[in-house]
Amino acid sequence: MTEVDSLEISNFKRKLEVEFDIKELGKMKNFLGMEFATSKDGIFVNQSNYVLDLLKETGLTGCKAADTPIEPNVKLKTAATNEVMDKAHYQRLVGRLIYLVHTRLVIAFAVSVVSQFMHSPEPTHFEAVFRILRYLKRTPGKAILFKKGEHLMIEAYTDADWAVDVNDRRFTSSYCTFVDENLVT
Structure with a gap:
């Protein structure tokens, strides 16, 4: 992390503290x-x-x-x-x-x-x-x-299968989204 990044993060935290009661808990280990x-x-x-x-x-x-x-x-x-x-x-x-x-x-x-x-x-x-x-x-x-990632690149793919549902003959579709080659959805 560069010095500019650290400065921006500190400024952002100060702005949050003005609006909200927050605590710095360190690196996240567990969440939900x-x-x-x-x-x-x-x-x-x-x-x-x-x-x-x-x-x-x-x-x-x-x-x-x-x-x-x-x-x-x-x-x-x-x-x-x-x-x-x-x-x-x-x-x-x-x-x-x-x-x-x-x-x-x-x-x-x-x-x-x-x-x-x-x-x-x-x-x-x-x-x-x-x-x-x-x-x-x-x-x-x-x-x-x-x-x-080195760069911010977003890719998305989709697919559909028509009349595959044996109950109502509707189609099934799916999609996936990648950010910097990381599957996110």
Whole structure:
């Protein structure tokens, strides 16, 4: 960091102190269930404690780990009304998995699939959620690295799959955004 950068940061902090009651807490280590570590390469972000707590909460700490977050070519369907299971429990689990996607991008597709059934989950939907959790058991401490960049370059990509949803024949789309070669969305 240059002397100019340090001066700008100090000026910014003083302006914040005028408007808000703030404290300097030093380098960030934990924030909202995420753990941060800095190195010469960049910033590592993980949610290992979050994963371990989730596995403990669901009773899966001693389970056999899965190789993939979702069965290949799985086609989940909307539940018949008599098969609907504990909706609130399902929504809580899927919500926690959605938060975990911030540092575990590899589960993003699987989580998007199971999140489509939050209004009426059936046993196969719960099985899919538990498979994601069993996959997470394999690498609870996995982190994502945000590399230091030389330049500010933003790239975005998108894709769509028409009529793939077996329930309503709607399309599914996705996107990703990179800043300095770091996947951010």
